[in-house]
Amino acid sequence: MKEGPDIAQIGALIGDPARANMLTALMGGKALTATELAAAGGITVQTASTHLAKLEAGQLLAQRKQGRHRYFTLADDAVGKLLENIMGFAAGRGHLRHQPGPKEPALRKARICYDHLAGDFGVRMLDSLVAKGAIDAIGDGLALTGKGESTLKCIGIDVGDLKASRRPLCRSCLDWSERRAHLAGSLGKALLLKFFDKGWARRTAGSRSVIFSPNGERQFLALFPIDA
Amino acid sequence: MKEGPDIAQIGALIGDPARANMLTALMGGKALTATELAAAGGITVQTASTHLAKLEAGQLLAQRKQGRHRYFTLADDAVGKLLENIMGFAAGRGHLRHQPGPKEPALRKARICYDHLAGDFGVRMLDSLVAKGAIDAIGDGLALTGKGESTLKCIGIDVGDLKASRRPLCRSCLDWSERRAHLAGSLGKALLLKFFDKGWARRTAGSRSVIFSPNGERQFLALFPIDA
């Protein structure tokens, strides 16, 4: 009967709409305060507080006190990956939210997946990197090639630094809107940060979507071409 | 606020203990009747019936009427993969069920993960195949080599047949007990079936664990050596 790990517990944690909305908001990668998360969940702060306590007890969230604020983030990237996994699954079943909403297209185009780029642009970037031989792909697995390492140096990313971290360099992450893989891992994170640095793109206030400037978009598309 | 797919819905489906137990039981790969699943969930048939209806509506389960029985299975291997994913995550957080129970060690040694072999033996098999060059591994990705194809022919598996199916041949699946990858995909399934065929192993009645015969275990270990 009772075999293996307790999936019901974390299912229940994710299964509440308010909590799910808060977790989704945190997929944006930014640390959010309890009040912000309450808004994201559509509930009062009191209620949010109890939810956050549960999520923290379940080790889905980590919090950092800073002055009189409490900043919450996803506990680690395993949580982000799990959530994106579930999103991909839900999207595959056609269990999209029923209101497509005005933000939906922007979200599909480019958004943050915990700490890296997802959506059409994210998928395109990985495809392009694979096509030009910068990344080797076997199934779900990704590995940076020597050629890729120099390509990235041109963009201004020193792979050596990234390799020092314990976190895997390249990781594929299933994109729920495109239903294909995009690039995660420390390299995916570094690339997204670079786009922000260069002013090509910026985050949006209360959403996971990423907005490219006209110039930034041009540069991005040129840097990551898709062979027709 | 409301962005992306509805993870709360499937979270809620998995979040009920009775449903989670039934799903876990179905990870054994065998189709089970409503009555059997009721026992697995520790509830009466009436209650199970409503749960099963919900799971089916959520497209986690598929059912097949056969005479006066209703056989339920996981809807597809995406469901199995998702569940094993969540199990891996839960195990990583130390959210194991609190009663280790007598079956636990057997479960860690060898068990069925939807339709392929998992546990210590499953991980060992993949490691060995990679070590002997039968499978290429990059990160999470797996690909059968030419050498691997002939290796498998010796065991009596014709890869050509498997390639005909739309399902991927090799797929890595995170093992919650070992916290490492084992082999899924149609090849993983074929191998497990071959072990049953040869009489090396058998399923157990009400559990996911797989029991190897003394002879079968010897053969298995010889076939998939680990270089010390």
Added chain:
DNA sequence: GGCATGCTTCGGTTACGGTCGAACTATGCA
């Protein structure tokens, strides 16, 4: 037909958990 088995539907109960108002604690600022 008559009966047993497998499963679903109905009705009613119960309990758990989400919710918010109000009070309380803690931090910061002036």
Added chain:
DNA sequence: TGCATAGTTCGACCGTAACCGAAGCATGCC
């Protein structure tokens, strides 16, 4: 010190959903 803001805890309320007994279908067997 006093006030404002951020957050938690308490208490009470309420709704949903899990649960089971009993009845109702459906299938199979004799």
